[in-house]
Amino acid sequence: MKYIDEFRDPILAKKILAEIKYVTTKDWVIMEVCGGQTHALIKNGIDRLLPDKIELVHGPGCPVCVTPLELIDKALKIASLSDVVFTSFGDMLRVPGSKKDLFIIKSEGGDVRIVYSPLDALKLARENPDKKVVFFGVGFETTAPLTAMAIHQAHNEGLRNFYLLASHVLVPPAITALLESPKNMVQAYLAAGHVCTVMGWEQYIPISEKYKVPIVVTGFEPIDLLEGILMVVKQLESGSHKVENQYARVVKRTGNRPAQELISRIFMISDRKWRGIGTIPQSGLSLRPEYSAHDAELAFGLDDITVEEPPECISGLVLQGLKKPHECKAFGKECTPQTPMGATMVSSEGTCAAYYTYGRYNSRISK
Amino acid sequence: MKKEINPEDFASCPLPISSHDTIQLAHGSGGKIMNDLVQKLFLWAFDNNELNRQDDNAVIKINGNRFTFTTDSFVVDPIFFPDSDIGELAVNGTINDISIGGAVPLYLSVGLIIEEGFPLEDLRKIVVSIKNAAHRAGISVVTGDTKVVNKGKGDKIFINTSGIGVIKHNFKIGPEYIKPGDMIIINGGIAEHGIAVLSKREGLTFETTVISDTAPLNDLIAKIVETGAESVHAMRDPTRGGVAATLNEFAASSNVGIRIIEDKIPVKEPVRGACEILGFDPLYVANEGKLVVVASKEKADAVLNAMRGHPLGKEAAIIGDVISESPGMVSMQTGIGGWRIIDMPVGEQLPRIC
């Protein structure tokens, strides 16, 4: 497959790994921000191939994981209403709220449907004028242009029965919050390639300069990840700190302008609560007042709910890269992908889920 | 920082896997959750030596002859999918379950549960598919049953087929005979059935050239058995849960480790493309015409050649081996030389796929 196979070439991978080993002389702690990158690293076994001096720490780049429990509960309430068609991406369906998840609501009779794209949800709204079609928009900046387009269309067509339950979060404020934390041990970052495809990488320049950290925009295939790690290590070894772009075949410095324009027309930046971390100021997107008719939280008049996370769950520390999944008492016991207790075990992109599924830190495995 | 955790803590979960008190879709998906139900409810209730073997069929001795007996129900949605339908699936699926121990399939029963309002023309098409599939495999449908339920109480049509076969060889074939050193062989490209069915499911809009690989494997299996005693230790057709489920079942029931190599696993290009856009791992996608063969090290090449000489095994390949370390676990060397565990599928990836 073009643009995939070449970036999975095992011989090239070995070359890059050899060079990483050659240039690494000290211990370094590197964070990859995006959950998709976490999974790709572990799925391909890259974490085990890197020299021991390099420690990979996994970041909060899983939008499903960081969606607040209250918002999940709101989604469940809306989904169980009889005149609602509740649509979302597939990976939200198993995310547990306080008591249930969307799958259970579906088995109880709720009209819950998986869609591949927000435009599919829009289509359902056109075809079912007597129903309220709600789209659960969860994602980073990569997904925001998609929901923006859906709202833009709905507004233009006068589709009054289309609503958005939004959980859009922004990466740069999250990285800044992590860097501000006194417990932060991360020395360099692999920035999320597809987020930067939309937003460009200029936002990371002031972060790199202020905190003196190398940031390399990295793709998702094994060759991309290895190159990104190599570029980061070279900077660390030479004491430099700047923003570089490994994923140049897709990411431009200024990103995708049409996408950014529509995002800022439809959304405004607001404070957002991140599950497991807390409220990060100016880190989320909310619908602008002109589009509030499509805002599901307003339309369904849900009161604010606060929920307690299970005390054993250390998702927050995992999301911040301060702990690894196997350092959690409940990992693999009370907390598994079938019975997740917290954010990071829940999602297919979550760090705990990756560690569990791909068998990390199980000494019964021989290599 | 790289602390090891105790493997016993990791593997045993004190809470039952199902935290619901109703049956969920995952209970039918062939993964961990279904296995848990089988262990805790069905094996507990019916408890006998034959059932506890947990193979896809039962081996019964009558008057010194060995027979296999199996049953399977088909609820695939949609009922017509690229190049096949629920009727053909129902015949091939049961024939395959009968054949995996090397038995020769003889007779089939067909039970139909039809929803009121189902078009007669569709029923006719399905029955003709059943007839043709039975003929292709050389077996007869000797008994059956038809029930009709009220509109809304059944989804178009469900089919149950049960089958009997006779074991003519006296070889020892079954998961209990798998041992370290054995080689794992697959007869061709994986994940085709699951993708073909999904491409026609309402709500998804992709076009693909992938067609279901549904096929009766009894003839291919007969060729494999002909390679003689001690050549094949176990066989299974990887349906729901894909090759991943089958390998995990073997590893668990035989208490061995299994290693596979990603590069060796045949996956056709269009299937790869579809799996990429859906975010699926081909190892977890259903097949209906594939055979996982665990062959002895000494005879592996002979078995491979026998398979490649058959139309359903032209692309057969050795994909891994059996080891004594890490019993119960399946691991894979990735394309770039790393490794990871291939865990048992959890719940459903693709509901109602067969």
Add this chain to the structure above:
Amino acid sequence: MCLAIPGKVIEIFSENGLKMGKIDYSGTVNTACLEYVPEVKAGEYIIVHAGFAISAIDEAEAKKTLELWDEMTEKAAEEGLDIFGMPLDENRDGEK
């Protein structure tokens, strides 16, 4: 969910006022919205996230990334060295 994959635009059309495309992923064809890549033409490659193209793929940049390693290897080999400046060793090359 950052899952986005490369595909080839095989046809461009309009639907509900939006520029759409039929995208080929090695034999599987799906539609995607092309509003965010207005300059893209049939035959070109794009990156698609949940039914939307978010960028075109720059062929030249892709080649650069891969060919850099070939150049390094060739150049060093001319001098009898591997890419790290160590003498070329039969055993090391044969290692797979």
